[in-house]
Amino acid sequence: VANQNGSHAIPVTYTVTNVGSAVAQSPWYDMAYLSVDGTLDDTDQHLNGWPSRASPLPTGASYTGTGTFTTSTSTPAGNYTLFVKADGRGPLFGNGTNTDDGRLIEAKEANNTQSLPVTLARPDLVVTSASIASIAKNTNGSYRIAVTYTVQNAGSVTAQPYWYDMAYLSSDATLDDADQHLSGWSPRDTALAPGASY
Secondary structure, three states: OEOOOOOEEEEEEEEEEOOOOOOEOOOEEOEEEEEOOOOOOOOOEEOEOOOEEOOOEOOOOEEEEEEEEEOOOOOOOEEEEEEEEOOOOOOOOOOOOOOOOOOOOOOOOOOOEEEEEEEEOOOOEEEEEEEEEEEEEOOOOOEEEEEEEEEEEOOOOOEOOOEEEOOEEOOOOOOOOOOEEOOOOEEEOOOEOOOOEO
């Protein structure tokens, strides 16, 4: 999900198995990291959202975890590798680094991660087919401008609500902060899927 604030929420389901010969003593946290080069290192983005494991895991046993991991608001769109790590730590939470051994000392630490390709994209609202239906002068000297327009999401992900469609009056045909911001703004309170319009 491309959030309005620029972050991305990535829902993940995963399975963790204790392949060792002793019970894995809790607690620990499952974490996720976002990599631009496909290699997990301490420069990768440590994502918010870390499911906790509160009970021991017997040898040979497994559990299925679910988590929604959230990027920073400044993460650009593009192709990444998402690393999910059992018993993870990092700079945002856990008092450690992306690549340290975590809370639980294990026989092998190198098999705690799985990588997944992920593409982050953004919606793209485009105004088309705008037309002025009529202009009326009000008794107080203002003008009422009736406008019909179409908004399409030309992006590849859903545009999350909500936002306002607004209008401005310019004397030089260039939109800038000196233009008059007109009253009458239409709220959009439902999501707009890719390719959809209203």
